[in-house]
Amino acid sequence: MAVREATSIEPEVAPDVRGPTAPLPATVLALGIASLVVIALGVVVSQVNYALSDRVLTQNCLDEEISSTDNGAIGVCSIVEALEDPLSTGALYLGIGLGGSALVLGASTYRRMDSKRRRDQAITGAVLGSQAVLLAAAILWFRSASPGLFAKHFLNFADLQGYGGAFVRGARNTLIMAFAGELGGIVIGLVLGILALSQRRAVRAPARIYINFFRGTPLIWQLATGYFLLLFGFGIRISGLVVAIIVFALNTGAYAAEVFRAGIQSIERGQMEAARSLGMSYIQAMRYAIVPQAVRRVIPPLMNEFVILIKDTALVVVLGLTANEYDIFTTAREGQSATFNASFFTVAAIGYLIVTLPLIRLVNAAEKRLRSGLVGIAGAGG
Amino acid sequence: MDNVHKWFGNLHVLKGVDLEMYHRDVVVVVGPSGGGKSTLLRCVSMLEVPTTGRVFFEDRDITDIRANLNEVRTHIGIVFQAYNLFPHMTALRNVTLALEKVLGLSDDEAHDRALDQLARVGMGHKASAYPGQLSGGQQQRVAIARALAMDPKLMLFDEPTSALDPELVGDVLEAMRKLAENGMTMVVVTHEMGFAREVGTHLVFMDQGVVVEEGRPTEVFANPQHERTRAFLSRIL
Numbered sequence: 197m198a199v200r201e202a203t204s205i206e207p208e209v210a211p212d213v214r215g216p217t218a219p220l221p222a223t224v225l226a227l228g229i230a231s232l233v234v235i236a237l238g239v240v241v242s243q244v245n246y247a248l249s250d251r252v253l254t255q256n257c258l259d260e261e262i263s264s265t266d267n268g269a270i271g272v273c274s275i276v277e278a279l280e281d282p283l284s285t286g287a288l289y290l291g292i293g294l295g296g297s298a299l300v301l302g303a304s305t306y307r308r309m310d311s312k313r314r315r316d317q318a319i320t321g322a323v324l325g326s327q328a329v330l331l332a333a334a335i336l337w338f339r340s341a342s343p344g345l346f347a348k349h350f351l352n353f354a355d356l357q358g359y360g361g362a363f364v365r366g367a368r369n370t371l372i373m374a375f376a377g378e379l380g381g382i383v384i385g386l387v388l389g390i391l392a393l394s395q396r397r398a399v400r401a402p403a404r405i406y407i408n409f410f411r412g413t414p415l416i417w418q419l420a421t422g423y424f425l426l427l428f429g430f431g432i433r434i435s436g437l438v439v440a441i442i443v444f445a446l447n448t449g450a451y452a453a454e455v456f457r458a459g460i461q462s463i464e465r466g467q468m469e470a471a472r473s474l475g476m477s478y479i480q481a482m483r484y485a486i487v488p489q490a491v492r493r494v495i496p497p498l499m500n501e502f503v504i505l506i507k508d509t510a511l512v513v514v515l516g517l518t519a520n521e522y523d524i525f526t527t528a529r530e531g532q533s534a535t536f537n538a539s540f541f542t543v544a545a546i547g548y549l550i551v552t553l554p555l556i557r558l559v560n561a562a563e564k565r566l567r568s569g570l571v572g573i574a575g576a577g578g
Numbered sequence: 579m580d581n582v583h584k585w586f587g588n589l590h591v592l593k594g595v596d597l598e599m600y601h602r603d604v605v606v607v608v609g610p611s612g613g614g615k616s617t618l619l620r621c622v623s624m625l626e627v628p629t630t631g632r633v634f635f636e637d638r639d640i641t642d643i644r645a646n647l648n649e650v651r652t653h654i655g656i657v658f659q660a661y662n663l664f665p666h667m668t669a670l671r672n673v674t675l676a677l678e679k680v681l682g683l684s685d686d687e688a689h690d691r692a693l694d695q696l697a698r699v700g701m702g703h704k705a706s707a708y709p710g711q712l713s714g715g716q717q718q719r720v721a722i723a724r725a726l727a728m729d730p731k732l733m734l735f736d737e738p739t740s741a742l743d744p745e746l747v748g749d750v751l752e753a754m755r756k757l758a759e760n761g762m763t764m765v766v767v768t769h770e771m772g773f774a775r776e777v778g779t780h781l782v783f784m785d786q787g788v789v790v791e792e793g794r795p796t797e798v799f800a801n802p803q804h805e806r807t808r809a810f811l812s813r814i815l
Contacts, residue, residue: 464660464662466658466660466662467662467664469625469656469658469662470656470658470662470663470664470721471664471676472625472648472651473623473625473651473654473655473656473725474651474652474675474676474680474724474725474728475648475649475651475652475676475680475681475728476648476676476679476680477648480679480680484664484675484679485664485675488666489664489665489666492666
């Protein structure tokens with residue numbers, strides 16, 4: 197075969213489509229960061245400033261329906277005054293200016309940056325700037341409505357004095373219900389999940405009915421009805437807390453069953469075949485080969501269910517619990533109805549977050565570990 | 579095997595296969611993909627239940643609904659293309675599990691027997707490794723040890739080297755060759771024609787769900803009788 201001769205035609209050079217290199221990527225980034233910092237500093241500093249100085253109930257606050265007879269009125273007033281202080285105002289408008297310029301500058305130049313790093317700086321600066329603009333606008337909007345009225349009801353912690361012990365007990369009851377409910381749910385779910393995988397419709401059907409019933413009705417209805425069903429229907433006299441745990445376990449069981457079913461189905465078919473080909477029965481194969489692997493895969497979704505259950509325990513507020521059975525939310529509800537101050541709920545929300553945020557981090561870490569495929573090797577083994 | 583048919587839904591995969599084999603035979607099944615080789619092999623141990631037809635093992639009809647398949651399967655070892663080791667257990671535990679749970683051996687007996695089998699396939703030094711830490715060839719040899727430890731009367735190999743990198747195929751084939759030399763009765767589905775020719779005592783060529791041709795490997799390779807066999811061999815050799 198003859199080698200083709202090189203042609204003498206000049207190869208056409210593609211035109212250089214790169215524009216001139218844009219300047220100032222670091223400036224855009226600095227502007228974006230500065231805009232957020234200015235807003236945060238201005239608002240926080242003026243709040244601290246007012247909190248620490250001599251505080252009075254101003255006319256402005258009286259106009260906002262904060263009266264001197266309100267418990268904690270002066271504290272609420274200083275929150276409002278700090279928000280309307282020139283320092284806050286200046287910081288908010290300065291933040292909008294800085295953020296806006298970072299957004300405009302970054303958006304118009306990022307395509308012409310000459311390296312990946314500089315382009316990232318410009319884009320990050322523009323994004324931060326836009327966040328600052330939105331944040332400042334939201335605060336200004338909030339300020340222009342009735343911040344006093346809101347602060348009086350949701351940020352007035354004077355009425356919470358003396359409720360510390362009640363909240364600790366509430367937190368303990370919430371965790372007891374969530375843990376016990378989840379544990380019971382896992383046991384119920386594992387059994388139901390395996391039944392739902394049966395080849396036989398007669399075995400599958402009751403499991404499906406159970407799962408669909410508990411997934412298909414509101415948990416709040418299950419709680420309320422379960423309470424009276426046990427009491428009147430079966431004549432079982434047990435505390436509301438135990439009823440709640442039973443209902444949570446039954447409900448979580450339905451969701452956990454779906455998690456286990458999916459986990460077992462996700463194990464390669466070859467694992468079951470390998471176990472059966474060694475003479476193991478179906479149950480032995482499940483017990484030694486399939487379920488131990490499935491359990492590892494279902495840990496993140498089950499932890500997810502646990503986080504959901506922690507929050508759902510708040511629904512026991514509909515049950516007639518005795519005072520020492522109150523969960524966090526019911527404790528807050530009692531405080532609120534005694535004082536007409538909804539700041540109890542603000543504290544309750546913080547209480548839930550203290551428990552759920554670390555758990556959410558843990559779920560994400562577990563998912564990451566599972567994805568990286570380390571689990572098969574690092575697992576406990578048999 | 580007697581007139582075995584297998585349907586997957588509307589797909590007729592095995593169209594009446596008759597096959598007979600004897601103690602110490604090494605039956606090698608070759609043929610194009612999708613020809614029913616693996617399905618045939620899986621019917622031998624009833625991992626796939628034939629739609630019609632019967633499968634006999636030592637004169638027992640194992641397609642009979644009353645057959646104790648768990649017991650039958652302890653006599654039939656299988657090595658899969660994808661190894662199918664239990665990833666949450668060490669190589670050693672992979673082997674001892676069924677010895678203890680199925681054969682009822684004590685921990686010590688199972689341990690000794692497993693180490694013995696692992697050493698035989700050259701994996702004694704990796705007994706405490708997890709499958710994820712082993713290469714494909716090493717995993718496959720552990721899988722062979724796992725099947726052999728049950729002391730089976732018949733070994734089935736379902737394309738045992740197809741998932742391996744070329745440089746790892748040799749070790750696995752060597753382990754199988756030694757096994758054949760020691761008189762194990764084997765059925766091997768494979769694309770390794772060299773192995774089929776040298777180790778096989780009986781060659782079965784399957785295509786489109788039927789046995790097209792069978793006979794001594796050397797004779798079939800040298801003088802294929804059917805057009806389809808000729809076409810297949812000319813493509814692959």
